[in-house]
Amino acid sequence: MxxxxxxxFAVSGEEISVRADANRKLRFSDPEGRQQLISCGAALFNLTTALRCHGYEPVVRVLPDPGRLALxxxxxxxxxxxxxEHxxxxxxxxxxRPHRRRARRRLPRRAREHPSALRATRLRLAA
Structure with a gap:
């Protein structure tokens, strides 16, 4: 997974839709789609967190259309x-968080080798 x-994600007017992507479902290791649903829930959580941090309170409707299971x-x-603060x-x-859809920011080699240097680098970047 x-x-x-x-x-x-799809934007239409003033609405963002979160849909399960059947092409990315792991048919053998997740045949029932449970892990896919958990991953989609995490994506929804990240979206609502980002909106709050950009000054908006998200209004979420979960499973808004029973006839469209992917929505x-x-x-x-x-x-x-x-x-x-949290x-x-x-x-x-x-x-x-690094992921495939965005270029990963590489840490200096020294920071990757030493946990204390990694922590110091993260603290500096977060400031």
């Missing part, structure tokens, strides 16, 4: 939102 990113949620922008910290981690 690692890094298959089995979801898609897992819709998100609209609600009123203003100010993230608490939400801001989560968002900072989300932005740093």
């Amino acid at each position: 690692h890094n298959t990113q089995p979801w898609t 897992l949620a819709t998100v609209r922008l609600g009123g203003s939102s100010t993230p608490d 939400t801001a910290a989560l968002n900072a981690e989300i932005e740093q």
Whole structure:
């Protein structure tokens, strides 16, 4: 399941749709789609966290159309939102997470070899 990113986002008007992507489902290791659904839920969580950190309170409808099983949620922008410190910290981690759809920021070789140097580099980048 690692890094298959089995979801898609689509924007239509003022609504963001979160859909399960059947082409990325792992048919043998996840035949029931349970892990795919968990991954899509994590993507939805990351989306709502990012929206809060950009000043919007997300309005989420989960499984908004029973006839369209791949449509897992819709998100609209609600009123203003100010993230608490925990939400801001989560968002900072989300932005740093390397994945295939975005170029990975490489740490210096020294930081990759020494955990204390890695921690110092992360603290410097987070500041």
